[in-house]
Amino acid sequence: MLKLFxxxxxxxxxxxxxxxIASMLLTAPAFAQFQSKIYDIAPKLKxxxxxxxSWHIGCPVDVVDLRYLxxxxxxxxxxxxxxxLIVHKSIANDxxxxxxxxxxxxxxxxxxxxxxxxxxxxxxxxEAGNTSAFNCRRATGxxxxxxxxxxxxxxxxxxxxxxxxxxGHISHKASLKYKRRRHIENTxxxxxxxxxxxxxTLIFKKYGFTWGGDxxxxxxxxxxxxx
Numbered sequence: 188m189l190k191l192f193x194x195x196x197x198x199x200x201x202x203x204x205x206x207x208i209a210s211m212l213l214t215a216p217a218f219a220q221f222q223s224k225i226y227d228i229a230p231k232l233k234x235x236x237x238x239x240x241s242w243h244i245g246c247p248v249d250v251v252d253l254r255y256l257x258x259x260x261x262x263x264x265x266x267x268x269x270x271x272l273i274v275h276k277s278i279a280n281d282x283x284x285x286x287x288x289x290x291x292x293x294x295x296x297x298x299x300x301x302x303x304x305x306x307x308x309x310x311x312x313x314e315a316g317n318t319s320a321f322n323c324r325r326a327t328g329x330x331x332x333x334x335x336x337x338x339x340x341x342x343x344x345x346x347x348x349x350x351x352x353x354x355g356h357i358s359h360k361a362s363l364k365y366k367r368r369r370h371i372e373n374t375x376x377x378x379x380x381x382x383x384x385x386x387x388t389l390i391f392k393k394y395g396f397t398w399g400g401d402x403x404x405x406x407x408x409x410x411x412x413x414x
Contacts, residue, residue: 221290223283226255228273236273239303246323247332253321254279254338258286260296263375270299273321275338278413281394282320282341288390295375297344313345313359327407328352340412343387347379348408350399368400368408381408 228236228250236242242250256272256279274282289296297316305311307322320341326333327350334340342348349362357363370377381388381400388398391411399407 220259221287222257222259222269223286224257225279225283226257227251228253228255235301236303239301239305240307241273241301241303241321242323246336248275248323248337252276252338256282256286258283258299259290260286260299261290261293263295263297263379265293265295265375268299270296270318271301272299272319272341273301273338274341275321278339281396281413285390285394285396289387292386292390294387295344295379297346297379310358313342314361316344316346316361318343318345334412334414339414340410342409343381343411344379345409347376348381348400350409351406353404365408 232255233242233250236250252275253273254276256274258270258272259267260270262268272282296318299318300312300315302309302312302317302319302322305315305317307324309322309324312319312322318341320335321338322333322335324333324336325331335342346359346361347365349357349359349365351357351366355366357366365380368380368382370380370382381398383398383400388400391398394413396411396413399405399410399412
């Protein structure tokens, strides 16, 4: 009788363990892993790009050569979010691979929306701390098309990684404290800062991107481009 009791107890104990593990698996967030999808530019998205001033007839690349990406990223609160990017079709797979590596490294991204949500106003997009890629516009301080106009460039965490002019000027007030490039403390905004030998910078370079932080005259720490 005692043996039977012990046997039933052990069976019950093991069943409880199985139920507990199953419960943990069922309640785990479904999005707690990197996910991505590459789409052609659908008619509705093209309309949004036109209405949002990010693309128009006369841009150096047609929408048929662009791709719309939906990607998982980690925000400044450590929570998984789904972001949007538009890039040239030739770098779409590279961008997905890069973003997966950034996600695995738990690199925080403040926000990732299409620049059309800001009427293609680069200033407003930066002020919002928005990470973005395609935007049919002229390069800063130039009459030439920006590499963003071809969908071959991305700006990441622009507040923490500002554009610095030849004279050392930074336009966005929130970026002034990031003029001196260094890591000070383990906070999301600090980890968002990109330095020469940082893991994120090296990931982009591994896929053939060049970094604006390596430029000799101006510095564009947010900027990565693949020609």
